Amino acid sequence: MPAPHHRPVRRPSHAFDNLVGSHDPAEETRVAHATASALLARVRADESGVSAERLVAFTSENGIDEIAELWSKAPSRTLPGALWQLYVLQLAIHGDPQTAALLYERGRIELSSADPVIAGAPVPASPDEIVALIDTILRGAFRGDFAVALDRAAAFCRVQASGATHTADDYEGTEPERASELTSRALRLSAYAQDLSAAAVLWRSGGLG
Template sequence: MASDFHRPTRFPPGMFEGFLGGEDPARLSRVAHDTASAILSRVRADPDPDVVERLVHYTDEHGIDSIAELWSQASAKSLPGALWRVYLLRALIRQDPLGSSLAFQRGTEVSHTIDQVVAGAPVPAGPDEVRELADRILHGLFTGDFAVALDRAAAFARVSSSGLTSLADDADAASAVNAARPGELTRRALRLTQLADELASCARLWRRDSLD
């Protein structure tokens, strides 16, 4: 897959959905688990700020496909699967910070849950704020409470999904302009809901010391 991209990778339309929509393989790669465990254990044991910064910004230099090669095929409910999904969410936000902030902001207006508080983004949250939030969440995986970081990522995804669903309703009312837009927004919302569910499951497993 890496040969298909130039680094750093930008997502062509539909790639985010393609990554999340793929089936997990029946047999997990031992390399994925070993690398995820080794990186996380080493950095959390000695969270050197420079090392953490390099890990947070690793895909900015090397591309998301370099992470995908290691972890994208791991089970959704596994340590490499959790790391992959947080990196993927960050990549989505950084590629389209304006669209991500609009979806999140609309979600805060239509959602009646505590997810926006759990996510930790300011309200209103513009493009700069959602980019910063994505980095803070990834930092939290390496230096903070791992389960809390996963819950924050899940909450952001749920709020954004609610926002995209609402935006899809608006687009449906104006579908004469772009008939494909409501379906596109709805599919993105469903993928984010799936992502949120997977991250929340990983957080529960981590708290039970069962995420490997």
């Protein structure tokens, strides 16, 4: 938990909504790419892992504004865009781990792909274990193979999207508004999965700018 003197943490009212960014597109692009590349290089150079742990814990202590100002407007399939998506996923899961765990388990049951194995959650995964998983994926982006971290995040999104889609179907006849919210969530997660998978391919080829 943040110490009492920290300012309140900004959390989006829905998992992927109401996120802020800067206003100068040209400067934003330059700063986004420069800071993402410099930060990743610096953290990877810290063999102690302290820098990576600080970045994993960053949003809990500081909120989302500082990261949003740097990376939220970057194209999705760029280094800053991929880092931004990882942080949004982390914040969303930390914000509502119970729902995340329910959707993940439903998606795991419904999917016939290898995505649950790639994502790497326990079976079944508790809310705390889902939180630990997304933190591990983010940590892997800073300390391990960046493309592998992106692939795991993409697989995680696909499992969650499947769970949200099937749960939306359950609510369609009785709670259409809830069904609509879950369908929208599934679409956003699916889009994230596509972008993160594409970013992983670009990273491996040296093209993730």
